[in-house]
Structure formats: structure tokens, C-alpha cells
Amino acid sequence: MSRIVYLNGEWLPEAEAKVSVFDRGYLFSDAIYEVTCVLDGKLLDYDGHSARLKRSTGAIGIKMPVDDETLLSLHRQIAEKNEMTEGLIYLQVSRGNPGDRDFMFTDDMTPTFFMFTQKKNVIETKTGKNGITVASVEDLRWGRCDIKTTQLLYPSLAKMEAHEKGADDAWLVRDGLVTEQSSATAYIVTKDDVVITRPLSHEILPGITRASALVIAEKNGIKVEERAFSVDEVKAAKEAFYTSASNFVTPVTAIDGHPIGDGKPGALSLKLRDLYIEDRRANAI
Missing domain, CATH: 3.30.470.10 (Aminotransferase class 4, branched-chain amino acid transferase, N-terminal domain)
Incomplete structure (x- = not known):
């Protein structure tokens, strides 16, 4: 049809x-x-x-x-x-x-x-269960990434570069710090279970799933800190994940071939995914 x-x-x-x-x-x-x-x-x-x-x-x-x-x-x-x-x-x-x-x-x-x-299936997905891997790619986008324009050539090229490196997607890096994923918001989880994500600015898109996920996290006793983080911090993190409208909360298991935590989807990431789906489903219109 x-x-x-x-x-x-x-x-x-x-x-x-x-x-x-x-x-x-x-x-x-x-x-x-x-x-x-x-x-x-x-x-x-x-x-x-x-x-x-x-x-x-x-x-x-x-x-x-x-x-x-x-x-x-x-x-x-x-x-x-x-x-x-x-x-x-x-x-x-x-x-x-x-x-x-x-x-x-x-x-x-x-x-x-x-x-x-x-x-497309958005609930029962392989990535939601198993997570993805990412590669770090230099962030060469324009200076107003907070506006959701169709200027998506560089994110597309970055995603292709990540695939050529054997990863599923790209985490963009500017001045040594992660900005965001090619088309999503990036997060790490520290050893003491604090969720870290970059604060809003012209350098990243104000993700709608990001906003909801952070509110849901804090409502459920998950600590959140908004600050920039480096690729080295990603490698040393307990977990990592990303959020987007089409993938909700999805674990990230490795960056640049380096496993994050034990290289498997983290418990907090999977918990937050379930909490997000339950909350947003109940509040859908």
C-alpha cells in the first residue's frame, strides 16, 4: 500500500x-x-x-x-x-x-x-536490548546546532565515517569534549551511578527525549549532572547511552573499539529505557 x-x-x-x-x-x-x-x-x-x-x-x-x-x-x-x-x-x-x-x-x-x-518497531529493537558501538569523530558542524534544520550532510558523513571504522554511529567531539551523537544526545554514567550529559547551548540540539528522560531520571532517584565530558571519560565510565525520539534510551557499549564498563548494556541505561517507555506511553496523546 x-x-x-x-x-x-x-x-x-x-x-x-x-x-x-x-x-x-x-x-x-x-x-x-x-x-x-x-x-x-x-x-x-x-x-x-x-x-x-x-x-x-x-x-x-x-x-x-x-x-x-x-x-x-x-x-x-x-x-x-x-x-x-x-x-x-x-x-x-x-x-x-x-x-x-x-x-x-x-x-x-x-x-x-x-x-x-x-x-517501524520502536519498542522491540535489537539496539534497545543489545546497545550500539560508537566512534569518535571531529564535530565540524555549523555554530547553531540548537536549530533543527535539514543541514544534515556532516552528521551523515560522520555516521558513514563511524561505519567505516567498524562502529554503529558517531559521537561528535569538539575541543576534546563530546558534543552529541550524529543525530541524538550522548550520556555517560559514572562509577557512582550519576548520569552526565552536556548542558544545552548552541552546540547541541535541545533533545525532546533528552528533556523527558532527565525529568524521569530525577523523579526516580537517578542523579543527573549537566556538564561536558571527554572521550577518556567515556572510556572510563561505568555505562553510556543515547536518547532520541526514534530510539528512546539506548545503551552504548564501546567507543573507538574500547569497551565501556563490561562492554554490555548497563543496568541503569536499561532501567531508564523502561522508565521512559512506561512514562511516555502513559502520557501519549
Whole structure:
């Protein structure tokens, strides 16, 4: 069955959805995106994702083409039209099509608004149970990583470099300190069970799963410290994990071929994964 997508006010079979080659999202990566998880046919962490979408579009001056009520309705409709009970909803808003290629743009452009679904298992996953390995890769991204733009070339290249090194993903490093994973938030767990993650700044994306996971951790007596950490600290850590909308809390078992802890998914990481799923599932809309 062909997916039904949403494009500029229309529901279309995916093969019929067309965007101009002059769209600034295509020519300049002048676009913002969000990914919201669907579980049991409901939206997880939706308020956080919708708020970040508005923050990101506002940061680069793109006008949101729909209001809050319509945005929520579209998320629910696209899941229903595609009979999706578990998976992801991808949303992208570009500045639109000016009719030709030009670095300059005007304030009155009509945004291109696009949504599609991806059916996938998000609960019963091999990575959630067994964890992943990572390789350290230099962070060469632009200076506003806190804005969720579609400028994903370098994270993609970093992930490919990590694969060439025999790892599953990349942990990006700037000035000797880990910033984040290629498309997720990075954490370590100290010997005394303190969760460490980098504080929010222009250097990392304010992860929605990150925000929820930290609140859930503290509610359940897990100590959290927000500070930067080095690759050497990762190697010396008791555990490591990452968070993202599509992978929740997932253990990391090795970095640069060096096992973290005993090289197996850590007990605290797996506990926090279960706590996150239970809490977010109960609060899904």
C-alpha cells in the first residue's frame, strides 16, 4: 500500500507528491524538520516536538503555515490514514519556492509544508536490548546546532565515517569534549551511578527525549549532572547511552573499539529505557 503524505494542504499518494526544484529546502537546506514517535497509535512527547518546531522556524524566520490545533490534527490524521500504530511521523517546513535561485529571500514567501510516516518497531529493537558501538569523530558542524534544520550532510558523513571504522554511529567531539551523537544526545554514567550529559547551548540540539528522560531520571532517584565530558571519560565510565525520539534510551557499549564498563548494556541505561517507555506511553496523546 502506497503511503499517503501531506503536502501544502493536500493528502496525496507518495508518488504524486511533487516539490519545485527551486524550493529553498532543496537548493539551500533552508528548512526545519521534526520527528515525532507514534506508539499504540498515539503521539509521544508531542508538546515538546511542536514547541521545538515553532522555536526552530522562528529562529530562522520561517512562518508556520498552520496553527497549533491544525498541526496536532494533521499528526493524528496522517497516522490514521496510513494505519500506523507504531513508528515515526516526519515533518518538514522549508522557506518555500522563490521561483529562482537567490541567496536573498523575502519575508512574504509561502512555506512548503510536508509530512510523511515511517512504520517501524520502536519498542522491540535489537539496539534497545543489545546497545550500539560508537566512534569518535571531529564535530565540524555549523555554530547553531540548537536549530533543527535539514543541514544534515556532516552528521551523515560522520555516521558513514563511524561505519567505516567498524562502529554503529558517531559521537561528535569538539575541543576534546563530546558534543552529541550524529543525530541524538550522548550520556555517560559514572562509577557512582550519576548520569552526565552536556548542558544545552548552541552546540547541541535541545533533545525532546533528552528533556523527558532527565525529568524521569530525577523523579526516580537517578542523579543527573549537566556538564561536558571527554572521550577518556567515556572510556572510563561505568555505562553510556543515547536518547532520541526514534530510539528512546539506548545503551552504548564501546567507543573507538574500547569497551565501556563490561562492554554490555548497563543496568541503569536499561532501567531508564523502561522508565521512559512506561512514562511516555502513559502520557501519549
